[in-house]
Amino acid sequence: MKIEMNINGRKRIFDIRPDELLADTLRRHDYTSVRKGCDTTSCGVCTILIDDEPVPSCAYLTVRAEGKKITTVEGIAEEAERLAGCFGDEGADQCGFCNPGIALSVHALKLSAKAPTEENIRHYLVGHLCRCSGYQSQVKAIRRYLGDTT
């Protein structure tokens, strides 16, 4: 079946199976920043924005995305680049497998809250497992980023 989505501001039409998951569809079409880590919507590496809301795409049927606005990290490149700088300054980037998903959640957090507290940030990070950093450097980097831009 055919489906139409707006991905990062561009109209895309894909041929899909009805039982296909959005993470697989996106990866197949070279949106490789959308990663798969757990298959149970626990880890956050497949996070994308659907109509500006963070969603784990590994449990989202592609058919449900008909006509929706999809954002992957490639769609927020400037923001991701700035966040990368903050991660770099805090030593928060290690293996990086979780980073594009975090960038999208941080972007959504910025859209949703005026001045997020550390508590807000930690709450957002619960959906993004990281086995490398111990989280504290990520929290500092995100605070630095939000302070810079909000």
Add this chain to the structure above:
Amino acid sequence: MKKTKTVNQRIRSIDGKGIMMGRAAYTDDVAPKEALVIKVLRSPHAFARIKSIDKSKAEALPGVEIVLTHEDFPRNPFTRAGQGYPEPSPHDKYALDDHVRYVGDEVACVAAHDEETAEAALKLLEVDYEIKEPVLDFEKAKGHASIIHAEEGIHEMFPIGFEPEKNVAAAYHMEVDDVEKRLAESEVTVTSSFYTQAQSHTALEPHTVNARLDYQDRLVLYSATQTPFHVRRILSQALEIPLNKIRVIKPRVGGGFGGKQAIHGEMLAAMVTMKTKKPSRLTYTRKEVFEATYTRHPMRIDMRLGATKDGRITAIDCYGLSDTGAYGEHALTVFMVTGSKVLPLYNKVDAVRFHGDVVYTNRVSSGAYRGYGAIQGNYALESAIDMLAEKLGMDPVELRQKNMIAEGETSPIFEIMGEGTEGTAMNMETCKLDHCVKRGMELIGYKDKFPRREIGNNKLRSVGMAIAMQGSGIPYIDMGAATIKLNDDGFYNLLVGATDIGQGSDTILAQIAAEELGVDVEKVVVYSSDTDLTPFDAGAYASSTTYVSGNAVWKAAKTMKKRLIEEAARSLGVEVEDIDFRGTSFKSKKDGEELSLSDLSNTLFYNDDQKQLSVTESYYGTKSPPPFMAGFVEIEIDKETCEYEVVDYVSVVDCGVTINPKLAQGQVEGGIVQGLGMAMTEDVKIAANGKLVTADFLNYKIPTGKDIRKLTTEFAASYEESGPYGAKSVGEIGIDTPPAAIANAVYNALGVRIKSLPITPEKIQAARMEKD
């Protein structure tokens, strides 16, 4: 210490931007689109013989390209451990075998045109099993009637105590002086058993591999591995493919922690591609990662300490029983580290003994995991030290200060115990444990907070601590090499076998080269871990990279500098002694004439006595200088529910000079939080039939961003003469202290000693009820 411009400076990682922006980088990102998808049929039984496999229906399914069973592989036993050669692990694994030894063991694999077809084909495979009695209790494994490895052909590479007929994968015994005698003479003794659990690595990127044949008909494997060169060697030996026909490339890796030191999936992908001549890809599901890769070795450790009344520790006896699971990967070496990187902490004893067995069981294989035995031993010893302090009526910190190893000292254990073999004698040229302990006390506020305070609301806050050591590579065994190549316009390629698995080694190795060559880090372009293009490196394990690979890079940079000075002298018509090397330029001390690096390199490429300047240097350690640390934790615990959380974890670390302070901090803090996971929540559980219960992140609980309130991390001023720019390694040291520190803090709060990990509120409750 000489003033440095790049080393020991806060420099952003060289790849963080591209990774954050989502550029294709990881193994699955670079898999060919048309690759066959491989799916693995895994055993539903803990122990069984495969009587037959009928693959006809699966093969007949449209879209299925090939089905492989044990009959399709040459019968060469190997170890998946991913170690140097000859390995200290028994060769007890066949790529596929006619026996399955744990729930999740590989039975067969299917390669099909898409995932759905491959999965459908798995269901069409008809396997007839002869079910055998599994061995699931590791304390009953030795001498059990059920023998897990009775197959022909398996062997040890050199004596490691391998006795498969007794279910023993390895055994070890060493003793200094007479422990029984010294313990009998001791005025105060402590005897206690401790249990550590299986822990899962849970790198966020699952184990991933893809294979293809290139236009020269060579097998090219992209693998999320910590050991590309070992992978090439082991594949060649097991599958009988000439080494020169294999290329292994490690792309960006999404975390390893020891879990990707081993071969997982590479054999199957290689065989599918060799047989079909088509590219193939295999990505483990998270369930497969949990069920069928590795865990940390569970252990029982019996610790006996003897001391004089005034607190001199006179004897330590440590007996261990380690569970290697279905295969003996890292069986001996993890076990030995439980002694060799723990017991020297208290080096002033008269007698010390370390002994025990590593047994096979029918559960998922244990293997390398950050800490590598030291975290298990540390939990037992550092718990027992607090127990001894209480018996002596001494402050536990004071007892440690009185007995712990100090700079300039040694321990006989270093010479006795190595990596499966004899060790290497060494003095502690750098050991700032004394500072680490004192500074840690200050940072946590030990004097005011020990042992506990009431904070109202039915809650207590208490502190606990532990000290730890690790190593810096495996001396005389593991080598790392680096090539530096000059380019026109005066920038360099740094080619290293060293394996960046997310810890930032590409960045710190570039920093070392840039410092020595006097250029900015951007002028050193790093390419790592490609068996065709980079020089050899044993890989990312055993806290090797900063010290071993870093020394190789440092040597290569020094040699390149020498070559550059020679060329500049020739070009300027002066002697080498007359050249003032300034990194981006050369100045003649004779006449002040200057030559830029850019001009020199362009001339060397195009105009005068043309040549490619390229140097390769290698390094292997002649010792393994330990990083040390003191870890102090403050917890807040509810007196009724016994639920607790970490208020602050203070780490004061001596890892020599930090090449990149922020990345080193990341190594420590990441290690601390993994260690806290092991201390507090993580527990790989199997059911009575051997089936894994904790097969996803919902049931296997690793720390999240909300679980740890604060981490405080500091580095001691320290300069290790034998390390690159004074550095020791730092990859593992962070993980060791949390289990004992938490156990000690819980004891200091409620007066109950939890002797098995993880330390859950339920266990604390049960211990309190028992006490009352």
